[in-house]
Amino acid sequence: MDLSFGPEYEAFRAEVRGFLDRHKDEYPGPARPTRADALAWQRRLIDNGYAARTIPKAYGGYGAEPDILKSRIIAEEFTRARAPTGMAGQGISMLVPTLLEVGTEAQKQQWIAPTLRGEIIWCQGYSEPGSGSDLASLQTRATEDGGDFVINGQKIWTSTAMQADMIFCLVRTEPEAPKHAGISYLIFSMKTPGIEIRPLKTMTGHAEFNEVFFTDVRVPQGQIVGKRGEGWQVANATLKHERGMLGDPNQAESRLAAITDLMREETVGGERLIDNPVWRDRLMKMQARVLAMKFNGLRLISAQLNGESPGLAGLIVKLQGCDINHELAALAIDALGELGVLYGDSPHLRAGGSWQQRYMFDLGLIIGGGTAQIQKNIISERGLGMPREPKLAGA
Amino acid sequence: MDFGLSQDQKLMVDSLEKALAQLCPLERVRAFADKDEPVARDLWAGLAEIGVAGLMIGEEHGGLDLSLLDAALAAEAFGRHVAPTPFLGVTLAAIALRAAGSNAQQSRWLPPLAAGEVLAGVAISEAVAGARDGAGVNAAGGKLTGTSLFVIDAAEADLFIVADNAGGLHLVAGDAPGITRIALTSIDLTRRLGEVRFKDTPAEPLAGGEALPRLRDAAWTLLAADTLGAGQRMIEKAVAYAGERKQFGRVIGSFQAVKHLCAEMTAELEPCRALVWYAAHAWNAVPDEASLTAAHAKAHLSEVGRFVARTATEVHGGIGITDLLGLHYWFKRIGLDRQLLGGPERLRHHAAVIQGLVAA
Numbered sequence: 001m002d003l004s005f006g007p008e009y010e011a012f013r014a015e016v017r018g019f020l021d022r023h024k025d026e027y028p029g030p031a032r033p034t035r036a037d038a039l040a041w042q043r044r045l046i047d048n049g050y051a052a053r054t055i056p057k058a059y060g061g062y063g064a065e066p067d068i069l070k071s072r073i074i075a076e077e078f079t080r081a082r083a084p085t086g087m088a089g090q091g092i093s094m095l096v097p098t099l100l101e102v103g104t105e106a107q108k109q110q111w112i113a114p115t116l117r118g119e120i121i122w123c124q125g126y127s128e129p130g131s132g133s134d135l136a137s138l139q140t141r142a143t144e145d146g147g148d149f150v151i152n153g154q155k156i157w158t159s160t161a162m163q164a165d166m167i168f169c170l171v172r173t174e175p176e177a178p179k180h181a182g183i184s185y186l187i188f189s190m191k192t193p194g195i196e197i198r199p200l201k202t203m204t205g206h207a208e209f210n211e212v213f214f215t216d217v218r219v220p221q222g223q224i225v226g227k228r229g230e231g232w233q234v235a236n237a238t239l240k241h242e243r244g245m246l247g248d249p250n251q252a253e254s255r256l257a258a259i260t261d262l263m264r265e266e267t268v269g270g271e272r273l274i275d276n277p278v279w280r281d282r283l284m285k286m287q288a289r290v291l292a293m294k295f296n297g298l299r300l301i302s303a304q305l306n307g308e309s310p311g312l313a314g315l316i317v318k319l320q321g322c323d324i325n326h327e328l329a330a331l332a333i334d335a336l337g338e339l340g341v342l343y344g345d346s347p348h349l350r351a352g353g354s355w356q357q358r359y360m361f362d363l364g365l366i367i368g369g370g371t372a373q374i375q376k377n378i379i380s381e382r383g384l385g386m387p388r389e390p391k392l393a394g395a
Numbered sequence: 396m397d398f399g400l401s402q403d404q405k406l407m408v409d410s411l412e413k414a415l416a417q418l419c420p421l422e423r424v425r426a427f428a429d430k431d432e433p434v435a436r437d438l439w440a441g442l443a444e445i446g447v448a449g450l451m452i453g454e455e456h457g458g459l460d461l462s463l464l465d466a467a468l469a470a471e472a473f474g475r476h477v478a479p480t481p482f483l484g485v486t487l488a489a490i491a492l493r494a495a496g497s498n499a500q501q502s503r504w505l506p507p508l509a510a511g512e513v514l515a516g517v518a519i520s521e522a523v524a525g526a527r528d529g530a531g532v533n534a535a536g537g538k539l540t541g542t543s544l545f546v547i548d549a550a551e552a553d554l555f556i557v558a559d560n561a562g563g564l565h566l567v568a569g570d571a572p573g574i575t576r577i578a579l580t581s582i583d584l585t586r587r588l589g590e591v592r593f594k595d596t597p598a599e600p601l602a603g604g605e606a607l608p609r610l611r612d613a614a615w616t617l618l619a620a621d622t623l624g625a626g627q628r629m630i631e632k633a634v635a636y637a638g639e640r641k642q643f644g645r646v647i648g649s650f651q652a653v654k655h656l657c658a659e660m661t662a663e664l665e666p667c668r669a670l671v672w673y674a675a676h677a678w679n680a681v682p683d684e685a686s687l688t689a690a691h692a693k694a695h696l697s698e699v700g701r702f703v704a705r706t707a708t709e710v711h712g713g714i715g716i717t718d719l720l721g722l723h724y725w726f727k728r729i730g731l732d733r734q735l736l737g738g739p740e741r742l743r744h745h746a747a748v749i750q751g752l753v754a755a
Contacts, residue, residue: 001464001676002397009396069396260752274752277744283752284743288670288695291688295669298398306399313669316662376658377651384634384657387649 003298009069016077019048028084042087042118050074051086052116055096060113068304079250089160091115091122094238095168095187101237102226111166111187123190125155125169125212126235133374135170136179136232140214142171142186144221149173149186151194151217157368161197161210164190174229185231188219204360205344252290252321255328255358259283262350263335273335282331289324293317315383319375322366329359398672404468411472414445419478421721427479428584428724433550434514435479442480443511452489456505463613464675467620471671474624474732477724479585481514483617484548488515490613491556491564495606500566500599504554516552516569518543518591522562523611524737532593534559534600539567539593545735549576549589556610557591557598564606565598572596583731585724609678612689614736616674619692622700622732623664623671625725629707630660632722636711647710656706663699670695690746693732694739700729 045051055061140153174182194217199207226234332355333340452458532541573594637648674688
């Protein structure tokens with residue numbers, strides 16, 4: 001047991017801190033709101049190794065050796081300085097790792113660098129109205145015609161489809177094959193004729209997602225990633241990246257700190273919330289859960305450093321992390337009481353309505369990226385070795 | 396950076412598992428629970444042979460000089476096996492003596508504690524968790540008078556560590572005059588609690604001022620570790636039973652209703668392992684965070700432990716509540732860990748106080 005990082009890493013930390021201090025006037029944000037500001041910051045981060053850190057230089061990355069401690073120090077220092085981190089859209093976090101794993105050399109050369117620089121925005125075309133947890137049952141068809149695939153069908157839960165230049169998309173190319181073996185992974189432009197995007201408004205009142213309809217969309221056959229019929233394996237290589245993103249303990253820790261501040265500042269009938277033992281007890285209960293997941297995160301880092309499988313400690317992260325985030329939003333709303341149901345641009349609104357928005361949006365995160373129930377199947381079957389539910393005939 | 400167990404710690408856990416499998420099968424636990432046997436001497440002698448009695452005692456006094464994390468791993472193993480050991484009393488007494496005892500007190504008591512030859516009772520419940528039924532001990536003129544309840548391993552203790560009403564610690568010889576021991580029967584028959592009355596009993600002060608808070612934090616962490624081990628074993632038993640028991644022509648473990656109970660228990664308990672490790676490590680190496688993480692570890696393990704104890708019993712169905720199966724020994728072990736030296740509400744209050752969220 002050794003929680004120190006050692007002199008080499010403390011020197012690296014000082015380097016990151018110095019960088020953030022020198023460049024604090026360049027942070028994109030309210031004062032620097034344009035896309036050009038964001039792209040300039042992203043390029044600055046890549047040049048210094050604080051974004052696209054381990055992507056090879058040949059593909060537009062920084063080219064460092066993977067070092068989980070350095071990644072952690074970068075994350076810690078950016079949080080401490082409240083500096084915007086590198087872009088983390090689905091293109092960067094999911095498509096780039098996929099291309100690095102299974103893309104052709106030409107695909108890597110063409111797509112990775114501009115994606116990393118934020119010049120190409122991607123969306124993900126996986127879920128369909130009839131294929132959620134059972135994603136492999138997806139029905140969007142791609143048939144061969146000349147040198148093209150012709151795509152017909154519908155995707156749903158497509159966040160950023162409105163802004164996206166490109167889509168990475170799962171389609172059925174072999175309808176006669178077993179469901180997992182008939183899928184291919186295609187990438188194509190969202191400007192291709194035959195694509196229609198409809199915003200999908202959720203309970204938050206905002207359209208965080210979209211539906212995307214394909215009618216005779218023609219895509220050259222060379223825009224397949226991996227082999228025909230192997231799209232399921234290609235996609236699974238990146239789904240694990242998504243689940244890691246959805247259980248981040250740092251986010252829970254900063255939310256807990258924000259609720260602690262809220263309870264110190266808000267008064268009811270002249271009494272601060274923090275002075276009420278019931279609210280304090282609920283806050284402390286959440287603190288214990290947040291700490292447990294934070295230390296569990298340390299365990300995962302150590303396992304990775306030592307080349308060990310994280311086992312159950314890894315399998316539970318998505319389920320626990322998303323539940324904790326939702327419960328934290330619920331606690332903030334309860335502490336606000338009647339103020340906690342105000343929304344939109346109402347007078348007396350607190351924190352811009354962000355707790356209310358999170359309380360509703362985070363319910364979607366419990367469902368998305370593998371529902372809580374699917375997570376429990378994974379924990380019990382892969383983690384505890386329990387038997388699978390017998391399959392229904394024909395399913 | 397390495398947040399994990401060392402090779403030595405993994406070896407210790409393995410050797411403890413082997414020893415307990417041999418020395419402490421369920422029949423041995425049942426024999427202890429069913430009879431008026433104050434101490435399982437055979438078990439303690441076997442464990443002392445592999446150094447367990449002196450885990451946290453210095454090498455100069457015949458111990459292994461290990462950390463609280465090592466002691467927590469041992470406590471976890473005892474929870475796993477619902478082992479009737481005097482480990483908690485002995486280890487806490489050693490901690491108190493090392494933190495606040497004079498050279499003479501250490502030389503007198505630590506070697507026989509490390510050898511497993513003497514046993515220790517720890518009477519700090521009133522000072523740590525508040526007084527019930529008018530209990531409390533006054534110290535004056537080198538003598539103690541009063542009553543301490545819920546004394547850990549009181550029955551055949553050769554020495555007592557006693558906290559007085561002002562938070563001072565005292566060392567009392569087991570054969571000192573004016574001591575009356577009364578057994579308290581708890582739901583958990585794998586451990587012995589006592590009421591100890593003192594009347595003008597000669598006592599030696601343990602001088603170090605911060606000794607009681609350090610002792611309390613260590614005790615909380617060890618009780619949390621005990622629940623971790625007991626809860627882990629209950630999940631394993633539930634998974635194993637669900638893999639054998641058939642209803643409707645299938646093993647019940649193939650029903651999602653049952654599988655998901657097992658997944659939920661795992662999702663709750665697994666992060667607790669890191670919390671216990673951190674609290675134990677902090678006690679030795681990160682003093683600023685030690686009391687907060689110890690309080691949270693015990694409070695959170697109490698909540699998760701209760702959920703696991705109930706749910707694992709439910710997975711077993713009717714057989715789960717029978718004496719024959721013996722699952723109830725784990726259920727009750729977790730139940731006692733929860734209340735002993737303060738329940739979760741009290742500990743969360745402590746966590747709020749030490750973070751300055753509320754006045755003490």
